[in-house]
Every structure is written in structure tokens, then in C-alpha cells.
Amino acid sequence: MMSSQHGSALPNRNAPFVLDARALNRAPGSMREEHRVVSAPSRMGLDMIAIDKGRDVTLDLRLESVSEGILVTGTVSSIASGDCVRCLEPMDLDVEVPITELFAYPHSVTSATTEEEEIYRLIDDLIDLEPVVINGLGLELPLQPLCSEDCPGLCTDCGVPIASAEPDHGHDTIDPRWSGLLDKMGSADSSKN
Incomplete structure (x- = not known):
């Protein structure tokens, strides 16, 4: 004191x-x-x-x-x-x-x-x-203030506050280990057209 x-x-x-x-x-x-x-x-x-x-x-x-x-x-x-x-x-x-x-x-x-x-x-x-x-x-005062105890925070992909995001908000994410296969599949789909 x-x-x-x-x-x-x-x-x-x-x-x-x-x-x-x-x-x-x-x-x-x-x-x-x-x-x-x-x-x-x-x-x-x-x-x-x-x-x-x-x-x-x-x-x-x-x-x-x-x-x-x-x-x-x-x-x-x-x-x-x-x-x-x-x-x-x-x-x-x-x-x-x-x-x-x-x-x-x-x-x-x-x-x-x-x-x-x-x-x-x-x-x-x-x-x-x-x-x-x-x-x-x-x-x-709280060291880490929260707007509510159950605040969901931010979307980890785009940074939008989850509480104010659209109900269907989401992102399709591909495991990087599978990205090579997706690239081959994507190019195979484009060659069929």
C-alpha cells in the first residue's frame, strides 16, 4: 500500500x-x-x-x-x-x-x-x-475482461466475432497433407469439362 x-x-x-x-x-x-x-x-x-x-x-x-x-x-x-x-x-x-x-x-x-x-x-x-x-x-477489475462468460470469441479463420456471424458461418479447410491430392483431383475435374 x-x-x-x-x-x-x-x-x-x-x-x-x-x-x-x-x-x-x-x-x-x-x-x-x-x-x-x-x-x-x-x-x-x-x-x-x-x-x-x-x-x-x-x-x-x-x-x-x-x-x-x-x-x-x-x-x-x-x-x-x-x-x-x-x-x-x-x-x-x-x-x-x-x-x-x-x-x-x-x-x-x-x-x-x-x-x-x-x-x-x-x-x-x-x-x-x-x-x-x-x-x-x-x-x-478483471485482468482479462469478458463481455460475457460464454463469449465464443473470434473465428480462427477470418477473425469475425462469432457471436455476430451468420448462423451458417464456416470455412472449408483442407488438411495440408491432402492438398496435393486435391490439386490432382481438381485438375482431373477441369480436364473432363
């Missing part, structure tokens, strides 16, 4: 995945819900399938103050786009990333006793959720 903040850089308060935790006043037990739709700031996901830049991403979260930081739970959902690895047709996939992550307060015991890359931290009471979402997408 990577830290949400590299060094002590202040997250951009207006970034789509940055949440302000000041209203919780660091009082354990205080809680608020965050429901909003934001635009993906960049392409987020895997090589074969991802949430496109600018696509709506829905945040349904609960921020709860605990003694060591802010516990963020809930889901982040959107639609990922890519190409089916069997038929190469464009496809969309609903994706929901479950979130359960502690963002440690500066100078808390958790922050002081945990390596930088092992836990996320609040900076100036801001939570940068983007790296959590990116990591979650890496776990939720």
Missing part, C-alpha cells in the same frame, strides 16, 4: 477524491456521511479495462473519527470500459470498490509506529482517497 501523501505535500482541497475531515473535530465517535458524484480525474484501472477520464464516479462513504485517525468505510462505484479479450468488442462493466481504510492523525501512535508506505495519513485534516480507489480498482 502506498501512502496517500508523498512526503508532506498538501492535497488539493478541490480534487475530486479529497475529503475534508475538519467537521469531525477529531472527537472519537463523531461521524458524517459523504455522498457525491465526481468526475474521474484521469484514466483509473488496468491496461485492459478502466474508468475513463471524466466518467462519473459515485462515492457513498462514512467518515468516522477514532482515537488514531479517521476511518473511511463505504463504496466507490462507476462504469469501467475496455475490450473483451475473446471477441475484442468494446464493453462496459459496473464496478464497485469496497472501502475500509484508516487515515492516521499526524503525531498519533499509529502514525509514529507505522512505516510511511504502510498506512495512509491525514494532512491538514484532508483525506486523499484517490490512491485507495486506484488500489481497490486493481483488485476489483
Whole structure:
């Protein structure tokens, strides 16, 4: 897991995945819900399938103050786009990333006793959720996306998607070992005409 903040850089308060935790006043037990739709700031996901830049991403979260930081739970959902690895047709996939992550307060015991890359931290009471979402997408999205589990793929002879091919689609193929005989038979048929 990577830290949400590299060094002590202040997250951009207006970034789509940055949440302000000041209203919780660091009082354990205080809680608020965050429901909003934001635009993906960049392409987020895997090589074969991802949430496109600018696509709506829905945040349904609960921020709860605990003694060591802010516990963020809930889901982040959107639609990922890519190409089916069997038929190469464009496809969309609903994706929901479950979130359960502690963002440690500066100078808390958790922050002081945990390596930088092992836990996320609040900076100036801001939570940068983007790296959590990116990591979650890496776990939720399929490495080899399919438009359907039973996608038949492409015709091995001509490359046409089998699902959209004519019902009688097929190719007459001759075993190369028999091609010499076919050539002789073909020339014998033409000499009879």
C-alpha cells in the first residue's frame, strides 16, 4: 500500500477524491456521511479495462473519527470500459470498490509506529482517497475482461466475432497433407469439362 501523501505535500482541497475531515473535530465517535458524484480525474484501472477520464464516479462513504485517525468505510462505484479479450468488442462493466481504510492523525501512535508506505495519513485534516480507489480498482477489475462468460470469441479463420456471424458461418479447410491430392483431383475435374 502506498501512502496517500508523498512526503508532506498538501492535497488539493478541490480534487475530486479529497475529503475534508475538519467537521469531525477529531472527537472519537463523531461521524458524517459523504455522498457525491465526481468526475474521474484521469484514466483509473488496468491496461485492459478502466474508468475513463471524466466518467462519473459515485462515492457513498462514512467518515468516522477514532482515537488514531479517521476511518473511511463505504463504496466507490462507476462504469469501467475496455475490450473483451475473446471477441475484442468494446464493453462496459459496473464496478464497485469496497472501502475500509484508516487515515492516521499526524503525531498519533499509529502514525509514529507505522512505516510511511504502510498506512495512509491525514494532512491538514484532508483525506486523499484517490490512491485507495486506484488500489481497490486493481483488485476489483478483471485482468482479462469478458463481455460475457460464454463469449465464443473470434473465428480462427477470418477473425469475425462469432457471436455476430451468420448462423451458417464456416470455412472449408483442407488438411495440408491432402492438398496435393486435391490439386490432382481438381485438375482431373477441369480436364473432363
